[in-house]
Amino acid sequence: MDVDLARLRRKVIVLVAVIGLIFGMAAAPPGANAAGVIKADEDKWISIGMGIRTSFNAIEGASPAGHYTNDFKVDNARIYINGKLHKYIGFEFNTECFNCNVGGGSNQFGGNSGIGLLDAIGKFEFDEKVNIWFGRMLLPSERGELNGPFYHATFDGFRTPFHPADFSGNFNAGAGLYGRDNAATFWGKVHPGGTHLLYALSVSQGLRSRTNGGSSLMYTGRLQWNLLNDEPAPGYYTAGTYYGTAGDLLAIGLSGQHQKDGAGNAAAPFGVSDFTGMTVDLLVEKLLPNNMGVLTFNGEFKRQWARYSQAAFNTTTFGGAGSCFCTFSGHSWTVYGLYLIPTKVGIGRFQPYARFTAIHPLESSTRNEWEGGVNYVIDGHNARVSVYYTYGDLRSKGGPAGPWAPTTAGNKVDSFHVALQLQY
Numbered sequence: 400m401d402v403d404l405a406r407l408r409r410k411v412i413v414l415v416a417v418i419g420l421i422f423g424m425a426a427a428p429p430g431a432n433a434a435g436v437i438k439a440d441e442d443k444w445i446s447i448g449m450g451i452r453t454s455f456n457a458i459e460g461a462s463p464a465g466h467y468t469n470d471f472k473v474d475n476a477r478i479y480i481n482g483k484l485h486k487y488i489g490f491e492f493n494t495e496c497f498n499c500n501v502g503g504g505s506n507q508f509g510g511n512s513g514i515g516l517l518d519a520i521g522k523f524e525f526d527e528k529v530n531i532w533f534g535r536m537l538l539p540s541e542r543g544e545l546n547g548p549f550y551h552a553t554f555d556g557f558r559t560p561f562h563p564a565d566f567s568g569n570f571n572a573g574a575g576l577y578g579r580d581n582a583a584t585f586w587g588k589v590h591p592g593g594t595h596l597l598y599a600l601s602v603s604q605g606l607r608s609r610t611n612g613g614s615s616l617m618y619t620g621r622l623q624w625n626l627l628n629d630e631p632a633p634g635y636y637t638a639g640t641y642y643g644t645a646g647d648l649l650a651i652g653l654s655g656q657h658q659k660d661g662a663g664n665a666a667a668p669f670g671v672s673d674f675t676g677m678t679v680d681l682l683v684e685k686l687l688p689n690n691m692g693v694l695t696f697n698g699e700f701k702r703q704w705a706r707y708s709q710a711a712f713n714t715t716t717f718g719g720a721g722s723c724f725c726t727f728s729g730h731s732w733t734v735y736g737l738y739l740i741p742t743k744v745g746i747g748r749f750q751p752y753a754r755f756t757a758i759h760p761l762e763s764s765t766r767n768e769w770e771g772g773v774n775y776v777i778d779g780h781n782a783r784v785s786v787y788y789t790y791g792d793l794r795s796k797g798g799p800a801g802p803w804a805p806t807t808a809g810n811k812v813d814s815f816h817v818a819l820q821l822q823y
Contacts, residue, residue, distance in 0.1 A: 435823070445482035450475065450549050454818035458794060460810065473499040474818070475548055477517065489522040491536075495577060517577060528587040530634070537578050537636070538564055539586065539599035539621040540654045541678035543699055544578045545637040552639030552697055552737055554785040554818040558756040558768065559701050560727035561799050562656060562676055563606060563617070573724070574606040574661070580617065586635045595625040599635040605658040606674075606724055615659035623652040640684060642739055642779050643693035648684040653677075663707030664723035670711035674726060676703040693739040702730045709762060712804040727803050729760040739776065747777035747784075756793060763803045768793040772816075781822040789814045 438444040452474040461468045476496035483489040495517040520534040537545060540562055548556065557565070564580045567573025574580065582603030589596050598621070605617025621635065628646040632638050641648070654677070661674030683696040705728040714722050735754030742748065754770040772787025795809030796802075 442483055442486045445480065448479040448823050450477040450479065450820075450822040452476075452548060452554070452818065452820045454554070454816055456814065456816050458814040459812040460795065461812075475499070476514075478514075487523060487525050489524060491518055491520040491522065493518040497576075518579065526587075528589055530586050532584045532586070532634075533582075535570075535579050535581050536584060536601075538562070538575070538580055538582060538601050538603060538617075538619040538656070539584060539635050540578075540619055540656055540676070541621075541699060541701065542623075542637045542639070542650075542652050542680040542682065542697070545621075545635065546639050547578075547636070549820065549822060550632070550636070550638040550780050552695060553735065553752060553754065553770070553772070553774070554783075554787065554820065555770075555816070556639065557799050558754075558770075558793065559699060559731040559733050559799060560703065560729075560758060560760075560801070560803075562703075563658070563661060563674060563724070563726055564603075566726055566800055567606075567724075570604070570607075572608055572721075574617070574658075575603070580604055582619075584635075590629075595629040597621075597623040597625075597635060606661045608724060615661070617656065617658040617661065619654070619656040621652060621654040623650060625650045637682075638780065639682070639697055640693075640695045640737060640739075642776060643684065643686050644779070645684070647686060648682055650682040652680040652682075654680075662705035662724055662726045662728075664711035664714070664717055664725070666718035666722055667708060667710040667713065667716075669708040670717065670723070672705045672707040674703070674705050676701070678702075690741050692741040695737040695739070696735070698732070698734045700730070700732045703727050709805055725801065725803055727758075727760060727801060728762060729758070729803075731756070731758040733757070735770070737774075747775045747782075750774040750776050756791075758793065760803050762805050763801075763807045764796065766792045766796045766809075780820070783820045785816070785818040785820070787816050787818075789816075 435448060436444055436446045454472050454474055456470050456472060457467045459467050476499055478494045480492040494514050496512055497515045498512040518536055520532050520536045522532050524530045543556060546556060564575030565578045567575050570576055580603035582601045584599055584601040586599035601619040603617045626649045628648055631645055656676045658674050660671050663672040664670035678699060678701045681698040685694045687694060705726045711723045712725060714720055733756040735752060737750050737752035739750045740748055751773045757767045759765050768789055768791030770787055770789045772785060775784040777783060790811060790813050792809045792811045794814060795812050796807050
């Protein structure tokens with residue numbers, strides 16, 4: 400692959416300028432923050448917060464002319480509302496700016512985005528061991544999903560193939576959105592032998608589409624065993640790192656998901672398939688002695704089964720565009736390590752990292768990606784700047800959402816990114 404060195408140098412100069420601008424802004428003293436909580440008493444209160452993620456992206460070959468892009472994006476813009484109505488009854492209501500992450504060109508921000516419902520959960524929380532949530536919520540699958548975009552150890556955390564609730568485009572014509580589905584989830588935590596075992600089981604709507612025509616429910620479950628310290632994340636949610644604030648961590652997670660007739664294309668011969676997914680994930684975090692920093696390791700292996708025929712991809716003959724819910728079938732894995740340097744520079748600490756992702760579809764071409772970068776951690780997941788580089792064919796072949804068709808092709812490409820994340 401030929402590389403235009405002059406153009407690449409110009410992109411690096413732009414990237415350095417943006418980094419300088421962001422770090423210059425970060426050098427200013429941050430304002431004092433306080434929790435936005437209105438409290439009637441200990442059992443009746445409401446809180447409000449927000450989260451934004453925005454980035455600059457230069458991706459090789461992704462512009463209309465085949466050169467590097469030069470795009471600023473709003474990746475996420477969320478409003479968080481939480482509260483309690485009773486000692487045992489709470490609620491969670493979150494919004495998202497859907498289609499904000501559309502880049503430039505014809506997909507302009509104003510015409511293709513809007514604030515919509517992300518989570519709407521009624522919570523009956525009787526005891527640490529017994530809790531039931533109803534509404535629209537994250538399904539308890541792998542750690543990468545339960546981190547959400549804001550609590551990954553890296554800015555672009557979603558790199559392995561999506562589960563149906565992320566692969567879908569809507570709730571009524573698909574299997575959820577942003578990892579959420581309309582569901583009931585039973586979860587709790589016990590502490591055998593001084594360890595910490597979290598369990599969660601969800602029954603959700605799953606795939607609902609005219610093409611497959613099924614009405615079977617989707618079942619999702621997760622077991623997570625923390626052998627050292629417990630994680631402070633609320634509910635069954637997780638994080639990719641706690642920056643050493645939770646002490647030494649060794650957490651092993653096992654999750655599974657299944658739905659009858661949950662994939663494929665009913666119009667094609669042998670085009671409908673059950674969907675089953677299994678994931679094993681690992682988090683290791685170690686505080687080095689003598690205040691020498693924090694080491695973090697994340698690993699994930701994912702296997703999904705959706706054995707529809709190759710004819711299901713032929714939407715021209717069988718049903719037209721959107722007729723195939725062609726989820727990933729095959730296996731994938733990702734590993735990454737991070738080191739949080741203890742010395743504070745300005746108002747934050749640097750955290751260099753490296754990551755590798757490999758995806759092996761059964762009916763499509765393999766793809767992989769190297770990533771290296773550094774986080775500038777100002778206030779944990781609440782204020783962080785990330786600068787990173789990737790090389791591989793994951794982006795050029797559709798990213799975690801596919802496509803998984805037999806004819807999918809793409810070159811290995813470079814990409815450069817600068818990203819900012821803020822929460823309150």
